[in-house]
Amino acid sequence: MESNRIKCDVLVIGAGPAGASASYWLAKSGFNVVTVERKKFPREKTCGDGLTPRSVYQLEAMGMSSFLKTTHRYEGLRTVAFGKEMELSWPSHPEFPEVGYVVTRYRLDEAVAKNAANAGANLLTYHEALSVKLNGDKQVQEVEVLDKATNETITVEPRYLIVADGSNSRIGRMLGASRNRDLPMGLALRGYFSSPLASDRYIESHLDIRSETGEILPGYGWIFPLGDGRVNAGIGLLSTLGKWKEVNTTKLMEAFIKGAPKRWELSIDDPIYKGTGGKLPMGLSISPRTGKNYLMAGDATGSINPMNGEGIAYGYETGKIAAMILTDCISLNDPSIINRYDQLLEENYGEYYKFARSFVKLIGNPTIMRTAVGLGINSKIVMRPVVRVMANLMRPDHLGPSEALFKAGVAAIDAKDRIGGIVTGGFSR
Ligand SMILES: Cc1cc2nc3c(=O)[nH]c(=O)nc-3n(C[C@H](O)[C@H](O)[C@H](O)COP(=O)(O)OP(=O)(O)OC[C@H]3O[C@@H](n4cnc5c(N)ncnc54)[C@H](O)[C@@H]3O)c2cc1C
DSSP states (O other): OEEEEEEEEEEEEEEEEHHHHHHHHHHHHTTEEEEEEOOOOOOOSSSEEOOOHHHHHHHTTTTTTHHHHHHHOOOOEEEEEETTEEEEEEOOOOSSSSSSOOOHHHHHHHHHHHHHHHOOOOEETTTEEEEEEEEEESOOOEEEEEEETTTEOOOOOEEEOOOOOOOTTTHHHHOOOOOOTTOOOOEEEEEEEOTTTOOOOOEEOOOOOOOOTTTTOOOEEEEEOSSSSSEEEEEEEESTTTGGGOOOHHHHHHHHHHSSSSOOOOOOTOOOOOEEEEEBBBBBEOOOOOSSSSSEEEEGTOBTTTTTTOHHHHHHHHHHHHHHHHHHHHHOOOGGGGHHHHHHHIIIIIHHHHHEEEEEHHHTTTTHHHHHHHHTTTTTHHHHHHHHHHHTTOHHHHHHHHHHHHHHHHHHHHHHHHTTSSOOOOOOO
């Protein structure tokens, strides 16, 4: 084995949403960025493939509007529960668009990574980061990278490192990051199915998935039309259900597909169906997220929204925030600016994720889950603000029902924190 050396301003490990976004924004700032991705594009990534307005906003900011036009656009969300259905278009927002798209990660991630490369990032696919060497001052000095095509190792000497290696985050764990097990976690399974409604203009969310004993579970089933003859369908479950590890997710998925509305014509025997699953670390449950000259982004920080399982937008967003921080560190030659990363994450997500963590803890109780879904599915007046809160699309400039609901929730959590848990009982971090 031969050893080569590369020096760069920033090494980014992983070219999923978080890594590709960080690479794009750093390259746009003119820095020498090397991005290593262990897979070859295009590559599969287990996901529901749903892009909400938050993701669309980030993709458009990265100049990817023309790419989005080649994918399946949808207008809103159809919620289904207890035999009832309700269609809700995406709410208006001063910043975020009122549309979403469904596109396989097979296509999306390649396009976004290439976009970063076109902006100037040195994208090395089929290159896997193996290990990180710290100096006596706990700074990352070198990263060993394997070129999987030649089997040669490359030693990268970056001034700064961004770890964006996804939910398993082997490199993050090597650097000491770990998940706070008191915070929620998701588990989801998805597959592709052919369907005559593959070009439907609504994504569908089923809020009444049930255990084998008929209990409503905290989580949901989804059917997302891809516009190419296929839909992405799956189930997601939250760890706030005490016995969640006992739930057989394969059986849950089979039951969901068999019970899905007939119009979709889904079949578990569909030859294109092959279920794959993954973990959803959520609510910023992974820390520490920074070191002397490195930081983490995306699933490596557990940035998925606990209220809807959305992680692509938060990958793009945290990748961009990480890039902004490093832009200042390098431009001002001040590594201590890295410490502002946690502060920025807290400013952007702190309150919302505090609320979200309490909400999902609450719905871990099957009675509360059933009551909440029963209330929502019968009234657009209830469901509309709930969807706005769950998709994190509240308006900064307006106090409507969603914003009021959110503020009331946060106030209740704060009150409980102040007086030690006597007030609300259910709300708890
Ligand atoms: C079943 C399921 C359904 C989901 N559905 C949705 C959805 O519909 N919408 C949504 O917004 N979110 C969804 N999510 C969440 C979403 O997939 C993630 O939050 C998102 O992919 C996180 O992006 P990331 O860049 O942090 O990590 P990833 O997308 O996992 O990217 C990490 C990248 O790093 C690479 N890598 C890992 N280790 C190394 C290494 N050592 N060296 C080099 N490269 C490495 C990997 O190959 C990968 O390409 C779903 C998740 C699951 C499991």
